[in-house]
Amino acid sequence: MNTLSISGKNWIFKKYNQQEIYYFKDYFSLDEITSKLLSIRKIKKEDISSFLNPSIKNFLPNPNTLIDMEKATLRTIRSIDKKEKIGIFGDYDVDGATSTALLGKYFDELNIPFEIYIPDRMKEGYGPTIKSFRELINKGVKIIFTVDCGTLSFDAIDYAKQNNIDVIVLDHHQSEINLPKAFSVINPNRLDDKSNLQYLCAAGVTFMFLVSMNRVLRMKDWFNKEKLNEPGLINYLDLVSLGTVCDVVPLIGLNRAIVKQGLKILKEKKNLGLKTLLDICKIESNPSVYHLGFMLGPRINAGGRVGKCSHGANLLLNKDPKNAFKLASELDQFNKERQMIEKELLQKLLNQTKDFSKDPVLVLSGTNWHEGVIGIVAARLKDKFNKPVIIISVNGQIGKASARSIIGFDIGSAIIAATQDKILLKGGGHKMAGGFSINIKNIVTFKEFIFRKFKNINEDITKKKPLYLDSALSPTAVNLDFYKKISILAPFGSGNPEPKFIIEDLKTMNGKIVGEKHIKSVLIGKDGSSIKTIAFNAVENDLSAYLLKKNNKTFNIAGKLSLNEWKGQSNVEFIIDDIS
Numbered sequence: 001m002n003t004l005s006i007s008g009k010n011w012i013f014k015k016y017n018q019q020e021i022y023y024f025k026d027y028f029s030l031d032e033i034t035s036k037l038l039s040i041r042k043i044k045k046e047d048i049s050s051f052l053n054p055s056i057k058n059f060l061p062n063p064n065t066l067i068d069m070e071k072a073t074l075r076t077i078r079s080i081d082k083k084e085k086i087g088i089f090g091d092y093d094v095d096g097a098t099s100t101a102l103l104g105k106y107f108d109e110l111n112i113p114f115e116i117y118i119p120d121r122m123k124e125g126y127g128p129t130i131k132s133f134r135e136l137i138n139k140g141v142k143i144i145f146t147v148d149c150g151t152l153s154f155d156a157i158d159y160a161k162q163n164n165i166d167v168i169v170l171d172h173h174q175s176e177i178n179l180p181k182a183f184s185v186i187n188p189n190r191l192d193d194k195s196n197l198q199y200l201c202a203a204g205v206t207f208m209f210l211v212s213m214n215r216v217l218r219m220k221d222w223f224n225k226e227k228l229n230e231p232g233l234i235n236y237l238d239l240v241s242l243g244t245v246c247d248v249v250p251l252i253g254l255n256r257a258i259v260k261q262g263l264k265i266l267k268e269k270k271n272l273g274l275k276t277l278l279d280i281c282k283i284e285s286n287p288s289v290y291h292l293g294f295m296l297g298p299r300i301n302a303g304g305r306v307g308k309c310s311h312g313a314n315l316l317l318n319k320d321p322k323n324a325f326k327l328a329s330e331l332d333q334f335n336k337e338r339q340m341i342e343k344e345l346l347q348k349l350l351n352q353t354k355d356f357s358k359d360p361v362l363v364l365s366g367t368n369w370h371e372g373v374i375g376i377v378a379a380r381l382k383d384k385f386n387k388p389v390i391i392i393s394v395n396g397q398i399g400k401a402s403a404r405s406i407i408g409f410d411i412g413s414a415i416i417a418a419t420q421d422k423i424l425l426k427g428g429g430h431k432m433a434g435g436f437s438i439n440i441k442n443i444v445t446f447k448e449f450i451f452r453k454f455k456n457i458n459e460d461i462t463k464k465k466p467l468y469l470d471s472a473l474s475p476t477a478v479n480l481d482f483y484k485k486i487s488i489l490a491p492f493g494s495g496n497p498e499p500k501f502i503i504e505d506l507k508t509m510n511g512k513i514v515g516e517k518h519i520k521s522v523l524i525g526k527d528g529s530s531i532k533t534i535a536f537n538a539v540e541n542d543l544s545a546y547l548l549k550k551n552n553k554t555f556n557i558a559g560k561l562s563l564n565e566w567k568g569q570s571n572v573e574f575i576i577d578d579i580s
Contacts, residue, residue: 004580005467005558005578005579005580006542006543006546006578006579006580007465007541007542007578007579008465009465009466009467009578010465010466010467011466011467011469011502011558011578011580012466012467012468012469013468013469013470013471014040014468014469014470015040016036016039016040017039020035020038020039020045021035021036021039022035023045024038024039024048027045028048028049028052031485033471033482033485033486034485034486034488034489036470036471037470037471037486037489037499038051038489040470041489041496051256051489052488052489054256054257054260054261055257055261056234056237056254056257056258056261058257059253059254059256059257060211060254060257061195061197061254063208063209063211063212063215064212065194065195065196065197066186066188066193066195066197066205066208067185067186067190067192067193067194067195068184068185068186069184069186069208069209069212070212071183071184072168072183072184072186072209072212073209073212073213073216074216075143075166075168075183075184076143076168076213077213077216077217077220077222079112079142079143080110080112080217080222082142083112083113084112084141084142084143085112085113085114085115085139085140085141085142086103086107086112086113086114086115086141086142086143086144086145087114087115087116087117087136087137087139087141087143087144087145088100088103088104088114088115088116088117088144088145088147089116089117089118089119089128089132089133089136089144089145089146089147089149089150090116090117090118090146090147090148090149090313091118091119091126091127091147091148091149091202092118092119092120092121092303092304092309092310092312093148093246093247093301093304094242094243094246094247094297094300094301094312095148095201095202095203095243095246095247096118096147096148096149096202096313097118097243097300097304097312097313097316098203098239098240098242098243098246098316099147099148099170099202099203099205099206099243100116100118100147100313100316100317101239101273101313101316101317102203102206102207102210102236102239102240103145103147103170103206103210104116104313104317105231105236105239105317106210106213106231106236108317109228109229109231110226110228110231111226111228114141115136115139115140115141116310116313116314116317117132117135117136118304118309118310118312118313119132119309120309121304121305121309121371121372122371122372125400125437126149126428126435127146127149127150127152127153127156128144128146128149128150128153128156128157129155129156130155130156130159132156133156133159133160133165134159137160137163137165141165142165143165143166143167143168143183144160144165144166144167144168145167145168145169145170146167146168146169146170146171146182147170147171147202147206148170148171148172148173148201148202148203149171149173150167150169150170150171150180150182150185151169151171151173151174151175151179151180151185151187151189151190151428152173152175152176152180152416152426152428153169153180154180154181157169157180157181157182158180158181161181166182166183167180167182167183168182168183168184168186169182169184169185169186169187170186170187170202170205170206170209171185171186171187171189171202171205172187172188172189172198172200172201172202172204172205172249172430173187173189173412173428173429173430174189174412174413174416174428174429174430174431175187175189175190175191176191176416176420177191186205186208186209187205188200188205189430197254199249199250199252199253199255199495200249200254200255201243201244201247201249201255202243202247203239203240203242203243203244203247204240204243204244204249204254204255204258206240207233207236207237207240207258210231210233210236211233214230214231214233217230218230234261234265235265235270236265237258237261237262237264237265238262238263238265238266238270238271238274239262239271239274239316240258240262241258241259241261241262241263241265241266241292242262242266242274242292242296242297242300244258244259244262245259245289245292245293245297245491245493246292246293246297246300246301248293248432248493248494249494249495250493250494250495250496251491251492251493251494251495251496252495252496255495256491256495256496259289259292259491259493260490260491263286263287263288263289263292263491266278266287266292267286267287271316272318272319272320272321272324273315273316273317273318273324273327273328274296274316276315276321276324276325276327276328277296277299277300277315277328277331277332278291278296279328280299280328280329280332281295281296281299281332283295284565284566285563285565285566286565288491289490289491289492289493293493298335298338299328299331299332299334299335300312300315300316300331302331302332302334302335302337302338303330303331303334304372305334305338305372305373305376306334306337306338306341306370306372306373307330307331307333307334307337308330308334311327311330311331311334312331314327315327315328315331338372338373338376341370341372341373342373342376342377342380345369345370345373345374345377346377346380346381348366349364349377349381349391350381352364353381353385357385359387359451360387360451360454360455361387361388361389361390361447361450361451361454362381362385362387362388362389362390363390363392363443363446363447363450364389364390364391364392365391365392365393365394365399365440365443366392366393366394367393367394367395368393368394368395369391369393369394370393371393371400371402374391374392374393374401374402375391375402375404375433375435377391378390378391378402378403378404379404381404382404382405382406386406386465387406388403388404388405388406388409388411388450388454389403389404390402390403390450391403392438392443394440397439397440397441398425398437398438398439398440399437399438399439399440399443400435400436400437401427401435401436401437401438402433402434402435403415403429403433403434403435403436404432404433405431405432405433405434407432408457409453409454409457410431411429411431411432411433411434412428412429412430412431412432412433412434413431414434414450414453415427415428415429415434415435415436416428416429417453418436418446418449418450419436421449423438423442423445423446423449424436424437424438424442424446425437425438425439467500467558467577467578468500469500469501469502469558470499470500470501471499471501471502472501472502472503472504473501473502473503474503474525474527474529475503475506475523475524475525475527475529475530475531476525476527476529478503478531478532478561478572478573478574479572480563480570480571480572482561482572483561483563483572486499486561498560499560499561500558500559500560500577501558501559501560501561502556502557502558503523503525503531503556503557503574504556505525505526505554505556506523506524506525506531506554506555506556506557507523507524507550507551507552507553507554507555508521508522508523508524508546508547508548508549508550508551509521509522509523509524509530509550510522510550511547511548511549511550512548513539513548514534516539517536517537517538517539517540518534518535518536518537518538518539519534519535519538519539519543519544519547519548520532520533520534521533521534521535521547521548523557526554531573531574532571532573532574533547533557533559533573533574533575533576534562534573534574534575534576535547535575535576536575538576542579543576543578543579546579547576547579555579555580556579556580557574557576557578557579558576558577558578558579558580559574559575559576559577559578560574560575560577561573561574561575562574562575
């Protein structure tokens with residue numbers, strides 16, 4: 001099928017191998033649809049068992065495959081033996097908060113004193129500074145960890161070294177050839193790293209570090225000598241999975257095992273902060289990737305965007321129910337404020353984009369736009385226009401920017417290149433997102449630079465708006481049994497996309513607006529069977545013309561299945577992405 005929809009997308013069925021389907025059915029006793037989805041995902045025959053049952057044990061490599069891991073582990077153990085206070089400098093996003101909490105929980109279980117520092121997004125910006133390191137040193141720390149940052153923090157790390165403080169970097173952001181003079185830089189995206197773990201987020205890298213720590217301390221019989229229980233790292237996977245999902249890294253290999261097992265730990269509500277947040281969000285069903293990415297994550301992020309940046313990490317480290325409730329409630333309120341600010345800025349920028357609609361990359365700048373939401377707004381515009389988006393908030397002579405990209409254009413590398421060319425003051429990121437600061441006199445030069453970079457790749461990537469579909473379904477397939485069949489391939493996310501389906505020849509039986517801008521409808525097929533559907537934000541687009549009125553016109557829908565669990569009842573509905 002190759003159909004142009006009402007949103008202007010080409011509906012294209014993904015390719016599969018029929019012989020593989022026969023093989024998967026015969027040798028693994030799988031049903032037709034599961035076999036087809038495995039073939040579409042190009043899962044190798046020898047990897048089927050581990051893909052369907054992703055365990056940490058099967059995917060966890062030797063931590064020492066990461067450069068500097070052994071060196072960092074032994075250095076940290078020296079500090080632990082001396083009971084030295086440890087400093088943890090974390091980023092203000094979810095990956096930084098979870099990484100900070102992972103280290104903090106671990107050192108707490110070892111009775112090692114630690115101090116955390118989360119920078120203020122507005123006043124300090126991304127990454128460590130001399131001022132922040134000075135503050136940690138003044139509080140008596142003898143060694144500093146940077147998590148989800150540090151790979152490009154040359155000045156701050158030089159300052160620490162001058163003050164005889166070793167810095168261990170646990171990061172995943174792209175690096176330059178030259179690295180700061182840290183004691184260790186553990187980063188699978190170092191240019192000289194051969195671990196093949198580039199897909200890990202900072203929480204994943206931090207987890208690998210803790211695995212290394214546990215192993216060496218166990219070999220030294222440290223836990224018995226100190227009369228302490230060895231930390232059960234499996235119980236930390238709720239935090240690792242939260243960071244992994246919210247940083248939108250590919251759910252492949254070890255990441256997929258982390259999230260699969262982490263959701264089980266999250267269900268047990270062992271982390272007080274996460275338990276409190278689950279309760280405030282009224283999540284009563286089994287936690288899912290959706291809950292991590294769209295309910296818990298945004299609230300933890302909200303502290304760094306519009307509230308107090310340290311709230312997220314402090315909530316995840318909290319042991320006091322009363323304090324945890326206070327932090328979680330404030331994060332929930334911050335998230336509501338963030339949504340309002342984001343909505344206002346998005347509308348303002350949508351009016352501006354008309355003037356730049358032909359630009360290959362959208363570069364928008366304005367005075368005092370809220371730095372806490374420009375990244376989210378850039379992501380919204382990127383999705384709408386299918387092109388990279390960079391939003392610069394100007395204050396005086398300096399602009400601070402957030403960038404979001406599309407598949408095929410490495411925005412992190414482009415930002416690093418512009419920094420090396422002295423167009424930017426500082427900056428970094430990864431393939432799909434980044435940030436930087438710039439003198440406003442260089443904004444035009446930067447636009448020309450980023451346009452050239454983009455044109456060096458295939459500019460057609462923004463002109464194609466495909467919607468890839470896995471299979472056609474009949475309306476009767478929208479049921480719990482079928483949902484369970486495809487759920488065997490979960491967790492879904494970047495690198496393992498949720499299956500999308502088409503259902504043909506439907507009519508609207510009834511429809512209604514819910515939550516101001518979403519549409520719930522009941523559609524009926526040619527055979528008389530009906531399905532419940534929801535289309536998010538559909539009131540604002542052309543989907544509403546099909547879904548709100550009962551008529552005799554037939555149409556096709558594309559989207560995915562969703563499970564609603566409420567008071568012991570489970571119902572499957574179809575989330576509509578598009579109509580043709």
